[in-house]
Amino acid sequence: MSSSVSRKPLVLGAGVLAAALLLGYASYTATRPDAPSSRSSSVADASADPLSGAYPGLEKLARRDAKDPLAVGRADAPVVMVEYADFQCGYCGKFARDTEPELMKKYVDDGTLRIEWRNFPIFGEPSESAARAAWAAGQQGRFWQFHAAAYAEGAKERGFGKDRLTVLAREAGVGDLDRFARDLESDAARQAVTKDQEEAYGLGATSTPSFLINGRPIAGAQPIETFTEAIEAAKKSAGEGGR
Numbered sequence: 001m002s003s004s005v006s007r008k009p010l011v012l013g014a015g016v017l018a019a020a021l022l023l024g025y026a027s028y029t030a031t032r033p034d035a036p037s038s039r040s041s042s043v044a045d046a047s048a049d050p051l052s053g054a055y056p057g058l059e060k061l062a063r064r065d066a067k068d069p070l071a072v073g074r075a076d077a078p079v080v081m082v083e084y085a086d087f088q089c090g091y092c093g094k095f096a097r098d099t100e101p102e103l104m105k106k107y108v109d110d111g112t113l114r115i116e117w118r119n120f121p122i123f124g125e126p127s128e129s130a131a132r133a134a135w136a137a138g139q140q141g142r143f144w145q146f147h148a149a150a151y152a153e154g155a156k157e158r159g160f161g162k163d164r165l166t167v168l169a170r171e172a173g174v175g176d177l178d179r180f181a182r183d184l185e186s187d188a189a190r191q192a193v194t195k196d197q198e199e200a201y202g203l204g205a206t207s208t209p210s211f212l213i214n215g216r217p218i219a220g221a222q223p224i225e226t227f228t229e230a231i232e233a234a235k236k237s238a239g240e241g242g243r
Contacts, residue, residue, distance in 0.1 A: 054237065059215030061199065063116060069138035072104065073114030078238035079231050081113060082212040084120035084200040087130035087150045087160065089208040091221040096151035099224045103231070112235055117143070118196040120208055129184070130160040131193045136183035137174050145172035214238070 062080035085092040107113035121127030137146035149171040211218040214234035
């Protein structure tokens with residue numbers, strides 16, 4: 001991991017800081033060696049109560065930038081899921097292949113959900129390079145296609161060296177590979193990735209994937225029911241004027 005990455009916490013109010021610590025604890029319990037296979041202990045109050053476990057200060061971390069190439073869904077969607085993930089993370093890949101497409105089909109397509117990706121590379125330089133490559137693909141409108149290629153079954157086992165990243169960009173349909181190569185190594189790419197990393201560290205996240213659903217922390221590649229329950233609860237809260 002780059003030594004230039006700050007691990008200073010964000011400036012948070014007491015209640016939000018408690019939520020950040022909760023995400024950090026949930027993140028730890030989701031990946032500790034003796035963690036139960038159901039990983040249910042890594043959910044922060046993912047109950048049907050629309051306000052349970054949700055923190056307005058964390059909800060404000062949703063950027064809602066309509067021009068964000070690393071996001072999908074309406075900028076004004078009632079529910080925003082912020083995802084902090086690493087392309088070398090096996091659980092992130094499982095979520096990307098098994099769960100995220102279903103959430104997109106069920107909630108993004110009907111305007112309920114917006115997903116905002118945050119690059120959170122925690123496994124060293126290959127993760128950093130893959131994160132910058134994903135950002136670079138996004139500059140040409142192909143982030144989600146790159147995301148799918150990088151998380152395809154067996155993709156991470158092939159590594160994320162320079163040549164491999166170019167192959168993934170080609171698979172993703174990135175049109176200008178020379179520009180992609182320049183963007184990948186640019187200061188703008190490094191700054192964007194660092195910004196996302198610092199946000200995640202400030203929340204106390206220690207593993208990937210970690211999520212915020214309208215300010216409700218969830219850690220780990222949970223069963224799809226955990227996400228649908230949290231999304232439905234957030235949707236209900238937003239409909240009642242809770243946002």
